[in-house]
Amino acid sequence: MPRYSKPLQTVPAFEGFAGRDRNDRFSVCLRALLGTEGGFVDHPNDRGGATHFGISLRFLRAEAAINPAVRGLFPAGPIDVDDIRALTVEQAAKIYLWCFWTPAKCDALPTGIDGAVFDQAVNAGLRTAGRMLQKAINRAGKGLLPALAEDGAIGQQTTAAAHRVYGSDLLTAYRDIAADRYRGIAIADQSQAVFLEGWLDRAAKLGRA
Secondary structure (H helix, E strand, O other), X not given: OOOOOOOOOOOOOOOOHHHOOOOOHHHHHHHHHHHHHOOOEOOOOOOOOOEEOOEEHHHHHHHHHHOHHXXXXXXXXXXXXXXXXXXXXXXXXHHHHHHHHOOOOHHHOOOOHHHHHHHHHHHHXXXXXXXXXXXHHHHXXXXXXXXXXXXXXXXXXXXXXXXXXOOHHHHHHHHHHHHHHHXXXXXXXXXXXXXXXXXXXXXXXXXXX
16 A cells, blocks of 8 residues: 555554553554554555555455455445545554454564564555565575475464564565565556655564554
């Protein structure tokens, strides 16, 4: 999801959501993500359409069509730009927990890389974020661990390897891989180059929550 809007200076509260502690890792990483993603924007070059708290109209329509829990967060009828504009931080938190944090196995990852993978799952998709993690583990653990298959599926082997090689080298590798991905997007599609500066800033901050 492209980054072009002004970051939120104050992230709205979401105490009590799903019984989560505001200081657990999901809540901490979510606040960082919401601060990065910003509020409602509808940039003409954003291929996802209107976006609020980083949740795009295109994603929300697709997810609501296959996920009854997400569909149940919104009034009956087609999902449209008004639903994105009216999106609450409580709704966003539930969507991020159900659709990104839990499927990406972030609870099983070390502190720091959990937030980095979460951020990129939101921004690039679950499979891409998983491949980036496996690539970073292979880079940071070269000569120490057998190479992981870079298939994007985050399972027990990947999470265990992340703990074994965890440290600044793993986060550095993940940030570098994210930055390279963003540069590749801008080169392949010049209409997206307007977002590159913000993307590279996002990559540099991965895992700091």
